[in-house]
Amino acid sequence: MKVLVIDSHKSTKPIPANNLHWINAKIIADRFGGDLIWSYTGVNDEIKGGYDAIIFVHASHYSFVDYAWLEASPDAKIFHVTNEYNLGEPRILWMAAKAGRKYHAIANHPEKASKLVGKYIESWNIVNLNAMCIKPTDMGIKLEDVIADKVLYYGSFRKDRADYFEKYFNSPDMIVSSHKKNHEKFHAIGAEPEFITRINWKKDGLLPYKFSLYIEDKKTHEHYNFLANRFYESLNYGVTPLFDKSCCGTIDKSGYNIGPEFIIDGPEDLADKIKNPPKFKMEWVRQAMQEKENVLLEIEKIVNEK
Numbered sequence: 001m002k003v004l005v006i007d008s009h010k011s012t013k014p015i016p017a018n019n020l021h022w023i024n025a026k027i028i029a030d031r032f033g034g035d036l037i038w039s040y041t042g043v044n045d046e047i048k049g050g051y052d053a054i055i056f057v058h059a060s061h062y063s064f065v066d067y068a069w070l071e072a073s074p075d076a077k078i079f080h081v082t083n084e085y086n087l088g089e090p091r092i093l094w095m096a097a098k099a100g101r102k103y104h105a106i107a108n109h110p111e112k113a114s115k116l117v118g119k120y121i122e123s124w125n126i127v128n129l130n131a132m133c134i135k136p137t138d139m140g141i142k143l144e145d146v147i148a149d150k151v152l153y154y155g156s157f158r159k160d161r162a163d164y165f166e167k168y169f170n171s172p173d174m175i176v177s178s179h180k181k182n183h184e185k186f187h188a189i190g191a192e193p194e195f196i197t198r199i200n201w202k203k204d205g206l207l208p209y210k211f212s213l214y215i216e217d218k219k220t221h222e223h224y225n226f227l228a229n230r231f232y233e234s235l236n237y238g239v240t241p242l243f244d245k246s247c248c249g250t251i252d253k254s255g256y257n258i259g260p261e262f263i264i265d266g267p268e269d270l271a272d273k274i275k276n277p278p279k280f281k282m283e284w285v286r287q288a289m290q291e292k293e294n295v296l297l298e299i300e301k302i303v304n305e306k
Contacts, residue, residue, distance in 0.1 A: 003034030
């Protein structure tokens with residue numbers, strides 16, 4: 001099977017990127033021995049055709065991959081891999097759909113939660129895309145000055161998590177890594193955390209930290225979305241995740257043995273976990289590694305059989 005993977009990432013050069021959806025796209029392309037393209041200068045200089053399957057990963061209205069890539073493979077089966085329920089179709093996939101071509105969705109959430117347009121979808125396939133980011137570092141390596149008296153949260157401002165930002169971010173035990181453009185959004189809801197620079201995934205990643213805060217969108221409480229990327233990222237670096245109690249529904253469905261010692265309900269619990277830390281579980285890492293392999297087998301099966 002000849003496979004083309006199209007990611008939504010934008011860059012000036014065709015060099016590896018560090019964001020999760022590009023990494024997922026690369027893993028999928030390598031699994032099929034396929035080609036991988038995204039929005040970089042010259043991507044449309046040499047349009048290729050004859051693909052049996054074209055797989056979109058993530059979505060952006062600003063991608064400049066040309067529609068000609070789809071026109072050159074008129075009989076290709078089309079797939080869209082998405083782990084964000086609040087994103088629609090990629091630009092050129094939308095163009096193909098409007099022209100009469102349908103596609104198969106591969107998502108980590110139910111169709112009901114998605115912004116994708118159902119009438120263009122031939123099948124909806126749920127797999128745990130989040131598990132694809134598991135890639136443990138050497139667990140024996142931890143920086144000598146590991147931060148053990150703070151709990152880390154990292155990421156952008158998400159409106160659906162505002163109540164949890166308010167709940168935790170004024171705690172003196174919290175540190176928050178987010179782009180400066182997000183700081184004012186946190187301030188606007190009364191959250192005044194200690195901000196640090198964005199996580200450098202090319203350097204230390206999460207190695208300097210002992211604890212991370214796990215919260216999720218309220219929509220995820222209702223529509224199961226597997227354990228988020230940040231859970232698997234914490235496993236990669238031997239960081240102990242602490243879960244707000246609102247995530248217990250997700251935990252119960254996940255199949256991971258996450259006991260009450262990892263559940264918190266406010267700043268006082270944060271302080272207590274720092275003083276009496278639960279032990280990081282290597283069994284989670286082993287389980288996640290097997291989960292990743294199972295996910296890739298599922299994706300292979302979906303693409304080969306549709």
